[in-house]
Amino acid sequence: MAIESDLVTADMVDAAEFPHLAVKYAVHGVPRTVVNEVAFVDGALPEAGYLDEVLKGAGLAAGG
Amino acid sequence: VPLLREEDRTAIRQRLEGMVQPVRLVNFTQELECAHCRETRTLLEELAPLSDKLSLTVHNFQIDTSEAEKYGVDKIPATVLVGDRDRGVRFYGVPAGYEFASLLEAILALSRRDSGLAPASREKLAALAAPVHLQVIVTPT
Numbered sequence: 001m002a003i004e005s006d007l008v009t010a011d012m013v014d015a016a017e018f019p020h021l022a023v024k025y026a027v028h029g030v031p032r033t034v035v036n037e038v039a040f041v042d043g044a045l046p047e048a049g050y051l052d053e054v055l056k057g058a059g060l061a062a063g064g
Numbered sequence: 065v066p067l068l069r070e071e072d073r074t075a076i077r078q079r080l081e082g083m084v085q086p087v088r089l090v091n092f093t094q095e096l097e098c099a100h101c102r103e104t105r106t107l108l109e110e111l112a113p114l115s116d117k118l119s120l121t122v123h124n125f126q127i128d129t130s131e132a133e134k135y136g137v138d139k140i141p142a143t144v145l146v147g148d149r150d151r152g153v154r155f156y157g158v159p160a161g162y163e164f165a166s167l168l169e170a171i172l173a174l175s176r177r178d179s180g181l182a183p184a185s186r187e188k189l190a191a192l193a194a195p196v197h198l199q200v201i202v203t204p205t
Contacts, residue, residue, distance in 0.1 A: 001179070001181070001185075001189060001196075001198070002151050002152040002153050002198070003147070003151045003153065003170075003173050003174060003178075003179040004179035004181050004185070004186055004189045005189040005190070005192055005196075006151075006152075007189075007192045007193075007194065007195050007196060008152060008189065008192070008195075008196045008197075008198065009136075009152030009153075009154075009195070009196075009197050009198065010152060010153055010154070010198045010200065011154045011155075011156055011197075011198065011199045011200065012154065012155045012156065012157075012159070012163060012166060012200050012202060013156045013157065013199050013200065013201050013202065014156060014157025014158065014163065014202060014203065015201050015202065015203050016157070016203055017099065017100060017141070017156065017157035017158065018139060018156060018157065021199070021201065022201060025199070025201060027201045030201055030202050030203050031200050031201060031202050032200075032201045033198055033199070033200050033201070034198070034199040034200075034201065035196065035197075035198060036195075036196060036197050037197070047181065047182060047185055048182065048184060048185065051185050051188060051189070052188075054196065054198065055188060055192075055196075058194070058196045
């Protein structure tokens with residue numbers, strides 16, 4: 001997604017290396033995707049479903 | 065002792081033959097008080113020579129602060145992937161285990177200058193109007 005869109009940035013964050021972030025984002029299972037610091041998507045979803053959840057999380061779902 | 069065994073190197077070299085355009089890895093590290101900085105740097109130093117389209121730049125996080133700011137790197141070890149330009153892909157922590165596979169995939173996609181996403185996904189992303197920052201929290205094992 002980050003490669004596709006200039007508006008998207010993607011950080012892969014190792015929970016073991018940065019335990020304070022795992023606590024901050026209440027990570028109990030991985031992968032957990034944090035969207036704009038406020039929304040979460042849990043699990044490894046297929047592309048289309050994952051993108052929809054991310055956009056929903058960002059409050060930016062195209063077409064509403 | 066190298067982190068990548070000879071058979072790993074052979075497999076990675078074959079995988080990276082799929083690279084089309086150059087990709088640069090930008091590593092932020094420091095000598096002290098960073099649990100896995102050395103391991104990350106060593107891994108990248110072993111990876112970069114496995115393709116002539118792959119290169120590595122290493123920055124000291126505490127000294128090269130302007131570079132860290134430029135890439136928005138706020139913690140280490142950090143690895144920024146730069147294709148034709150910075151597309152906003154970063155790995156924080158050692159990119160080992162599953163993350164190593166993700167790293168190779170990201171390198172290949174950046175090298176093709178193509179996300180590889182489905183047409184419907186591209187359309188939705190083209191309609192974005194505001195920045196989206198994703199942090200994918202993972203464990204490497």
